Amino acid sequence: MSEIIRLEKVEKYYLAQKRGLIDTVIKVPKIFVKALDGVSISITKGSVVAVVGESGSGKTTLGKIITTLERPTKGEVFFEDIKVEKKNYFEIRKKLDMVFQNPGTSLNPKMKVKDIVSEPLGHFDEKRVSDVISEVGLSYNEVKNKQPREMSGGQVQRVAIAKSLMKQPELLILDEPTSALDESIQAQVLNLLVDIQEKFKLTYIFITHNILVAKYISDLITVLYAGKIFEYGRTEEVLSKPLHPYTQLLLSSVPTTDTKEVKPPVGDVPSLINLPSGCSFHPRCPFVMEVCKTKEPPLRNYGNNQVACWLYE
Numbered sequence: 001m002s003e004i005i006r007l008e009k010v011e012k013y014y015l016a017q018k019r020g021l022i023d024t025v026i027k028v029p030k031i032f033v034k035a036l037d038g039v040s041i042s043i044t045k046g047s048v049v050a051v052v053g054e055s056g057s058g059k060t061t062l063g064k065i066i067t068t069l070e071r072p073t074k075g076e077v078f079f080e081d082i083k084v085e086k087k088n089y090f091e092i093r094k095k096l097d098m099v100f101q102n103p104g105t106s107l108n109p110k111m112k113v114k115d116i117v118s119e120p121l122g123h124f125d126e127k128r129v130s131d132v133i134s135e136v137g138l139s140y141n142e143v144k145n146k147q148p149r150e151m152s153g154g155q156v157q158r159v160a161i162a163k164s165l166m167k168q169p170e171l172l173i174l175d176e177p178t179s180a181l182d183e184s185i186q187a188q189v190l191n192l193l194v195d196i197q198e199k200f201k202l203t204y205i206f207i208t209h210n211i212l213v214a215k216y217i218s219d220l221i222t223v224l225y226a227g228k229i230f231e232y233g234r235t236e237e238v239l240s241k242p243l244h245p246y247t248q249l250l251l252s253s254v255p256t257t258d259t260k261e262v263k264p265p266v267g268d269v270p271s272l273i274n275l276p277s278g279c280s281f282h283p284r285c286p287f288v289m290e291v292c293k294t295k296e297p298p299l300r301n302y303g304n305n306q307v308a309c310w311l312y313e
């Protein structure tokens with residue numbers, strides 16, 4: 001399978017504070033948030049890659065950089081081996097799309113469904129709109145004249161997916177597409193996404209904080225922490241034999257037959273303004289060693305997977 005997207009040492013920094021004239025005059029130093037810090041990944045066509053991590057891990061920033069909604073501060077992105085640059089954003093955006101967690105905010109609440117779905121086309125083609133709406137399990141005649149505010153969360157998310165499909169994309173970035181939905185609806189939307197991926201042979205980058213959702217939907221998994229990849233490999237393998245202590249921690253929060261509740265992982269995500277030295281996970285790590293406090297572990301191949309941890313040196 002050929003590669004669809006490749007990130008090379010991508011970094012993304014945001015200015016942490018609003019700066020006024022006075023800050024510039026008295027030379028208050030700029031403070032940056034490191035949302036992504038040297039992420040490299042190559043994704044092949046037709047694969048489903050889950051990106052998991054807690055909030056603040058950089059998942060959404062990664063999605064926005066791939067969709068060209070954000071530009072990397074450093075590093076490069078290649079789409080089908082072509083370097084992504086401002087001059088080719090338009091062409092690249094035709095081949096990919098992003099589905100957001102809350103379609104209520106990403107779709108115009110005052111537009112009719114038929115107009116929302118036909119928007120990427122630039123003109124109204126009833127046959128195509130009707131086909132794509134059926135594809136996401138909605139009845140065209142029932143929903144065509146409705147506005148998102150008249151529909152349930154699950155229906156609105158289906159409309160958002162239909163709008164993305166209208167572009168006939170090769171790559172879909174799905175940012176927590178089921179997190180805002182009721183549990184019973186989540187499974188339906190997930191199953192729909194699985195069917196669509198198989199039918200249209202799409203590539204998915206599926207952003208989620210829910211490791212069970214990642215397990216269900218993905219072939220490959222990337223575990224992000226404080227803007228860095230900590231572990232990467234085949235989902236089945238990573239989740240059955242997690243190498244990185246952070247992946248192990250995420251898995252320990254998954255409900256079992258004894259503990260039906262999802263427990264939040266122990267400890268707090270560090271501040272992205274002032275990351276711990278060495279391995280940024282060291283204050284939470286039960287296996288921390290002296291080296292972890294001062295030296296950052298690189299992401300290395302280990303067996304079939306990649307892991308960034310001094311335990312595997």
Ligand code: SF4
Nearest residue numbers: 279282285292309310
């Ligand atoms: Fe834990 Fe050290 Fe591995 Fe970081 S490098 S995860 S602190 S053992």
